[in-house]
Amino acid sequence: MNSAEQRNDPVEDYVTSLESALHGPERARSRLVEEVRDGLTDSVAEHTCRGLPYGRAAAEAVRDFGSAHDLIASCQRELTIAQSRHTARRIAMTAPFLITCWYLVRTADQDGQLPRTAQLTAAHLAGVAVVAALLAAVALAATGTVARRLPTPDRLPRMVGWAGTTASVSMAVAALALATASALATNWPLTALAGVLAAASHGWMAGSVRACRKCARLPVMELTVEQQLPG
Amino acid sequence: MRQDAVRGHLDGLLLAVLEQGPLHGYAIITAVQERSAGALELRTGTIYPALNRLERVGLLRSSWQSVGERRRRCYELTEAGQRTLAGERTAWIEFTTAIGSVLNPAAPPGFAT
Numbered sequence: 001m002n003s004a005e006q007r008n009d010p011v012e013d014y015v016t017s018l019e020s021a022l023h024g025p026e027r028a029r030s031r032l033v034e035e036v037r038d039g040l041t042d043s044v045a046e047h048t049c050r051g052l053p054y055g056r057a058a059a060e061a062v063r064d065f066g067s068a069h070d071l072i073a074s075c076q077r078e079l080t081i082a083q084s085r086h087t088a089r090r091i092a093m094t095a096p097f098l099i100t101c102w103y104l105v106r107t108a109d110q111d112g113q114l115p116r117t118a119q120l121t122a123a124h125l126a127g128v129a130v131v132a133a134l135l136a137a138v139a140l141a142a143t144g145t146v147a148r149r150l151p152t153p154d155r156l157p158r159m160v161g162w163a164g165t166t167a168s169v170s171m172a173v174a175a176l177a178l179a180t181a182s183a184l185a186t187n188w189p190l191t192a193l194a195g196v197l198a199a200a201s202h203g204w205m206a207g208s209v210r211a212c213r214k215c216a217r218l219p220v221m222e223l224t225v226e227q228q229l230p231g
Numbered sequence: 232m233r234q235d236a237v238r239g240h241l242d243g244l245l246l247a248v249l250e251q252g253p254l255h256g257y258a259i260i261t262a263v264q265e266r267s268a269g270a271l272e273l274r275t276g277t278i279y280p281a282l283n284r285l286e287r288v289g290l291l292r293s294s295w296q297s298v299g300e301r302r303r304r305c306y307e308l309t310e311a312g313q314r315t316l317a318g319e320r321t322a323w324i325e326f327t328t329a330i331g332s333v334l335n336p337a338a339p340p341g342f343a344t
Contacts, residue, residue, distance in 0.1 A: 028283075035256050035279050035304055042257035043275065066274030074280040081287065147288045148315065 010058045011040045014068055021072045023215050024079025025086050032075055040065060080215040081143050084157040087164050087212040088143075090205050091136035094167055097201040098129050101174065101194040121177050125170040132167035135159065157216035164209035171202035241281055243319035244271070246290065246312055253296065255303035256282060282306055290315050 015037045022029050040061050047057030065071065102122065139160045143152055153159075178195030182188040248254065248262035259282070260275045285291045290312035296305045308316065 031304070032279060032283065035282075036276060038255070038301070038303060039257045039260070039275060039279065064274070065276035070274065071276040071280075074277055078280045078283045078287075082283075085287075143287065145289050145311075147284075148290065148311070 010055075010062045011037070011044060014040065014062050014065065017068045018072060018075065021068075022075055022079055023211070023218065024076070024083045025211075028082040029079055032079065036065075036071070036075075076215075076218055080157050080218065081152060083208075083212050083215045084160040085140060085143055087205075087208045088136035088139040088160050090208050091160070091164050091167050092133050092140070094129055094171065094201050094205060095133040097171075097197055098126050101178070101197055102126055122174065125174045125177075128170045129167045132163040132170075135163040139163075157212060161209060161213035161216045164205060164212060168202055168205045168209050171198050171205065175199035175202060240323075241273075241277070242285060242290075243316065243323065245278065245281060245285060246308060246316040246319065249291065249306055249308050249312070250316060253294075253305040253307040255296075255298055255305045258298075259306070285312070 015033060018036060019029075019033050022033070040058075043061035043064060044054070044057045047060050048054060052060065139156055142150070142156060175195050175198040178191055178198055182191035182195060185191045244263050245259060248259055248266065254262060256279055257275075260273060260278055263271060263273060282291065282293075286293055286306065289309055291306045292309050293304050293306045295302050297303075298305070
């Protein structure tokens with residue numbers, strides 16, 4: 001197929017519009033798009049085997065697939081949930097980071113030189129991140145095996161997005177607090193290391209959290225379960 | 232048959248055609264259409280997100296396999312998927328028996344379709 005034919009190919013148009021409209025984890029998105037492309041290719045092959053010319057076979061295959069608008073809605077819903085699970089995993093994995101930070105700060109502050117304000121800030125931030133990690137665990141369960149029996153709440157991706165934002169901001173504040181505290185601590189290398197870990201975990205989470213909030217803002221999550229089914 | 236009639240039964244249909252063994256997306260569509268002798272009209276595109284969803288909730292698992300000259304994502308039932316399929320069958324038999332006995336009271340009990 002030359003480039004001019006490719007430009008007018010209904011299959012390519014369909015796949016391109018799907019690809020450009022979908023947002024979510026890159027791996028999940030490309031896998032879904034590839035599967036749709038494979039399905040369309042198979043459908044076109046079946047129609048051409050029955051004697052239809054390629055152009056008509058491609059148009060038939062696209063018609064059988066349903067409108068791109070409907071498919072985008074149901075694919076995006078899956079990708080939004082995939083993105084929420086991706087972000088929830090990252091939030092949940094920040095708990096070990098925090099335990100390490102907390103341990104390092106305690107080790108560095110054995111002689112009690114860190115100001116009480118810094119200790120309280122660290123405790124509050126740790127509390128926020130633990131709550132976010134628990135919410136993330138609930139989100140993972142609600143979109144996994146629990147979803148066999150209970151519908152996934154429409155607002156869940158938004159909740160994961162904001163829990164992640166809170167945890168991510170907490171990490172950034174913790175990194176600043178630890179950097180300041182390291183100037184006051186006797187054993188400053190450990191405090192500084194804790195600060196670097198907090199900053200790294202903030203950076204690691206921030207991109208995924210932004211993507212989750214973006215997916216959650218898309219209108220498809222407002223569709224009801226019944227609207228996801230064909231019809 | 233109208234697509235409205237399929238609504239709500241898509242998961243059961245997909246699980247049922249995978250009972251015999253792994254299939255890729257388009258083969259699943261073909262299997263549903265062949266088993267229903269073309270009576271069920273599926274918008275074929277909708278099965279891909281549905282397969283993703285069933286895999287996410289643990290009723291299916293998938294892997295890349297060589298089919299002919301191409302590598303394809305093939306789906307198969309998990310143990311949970313087999314249990315769910317058995318439950319869907321039981322629920323369907325009870326439902327059609329109940330509806331059948333109302334629509335066709337002359338038919339013997341258990342005559343559903």
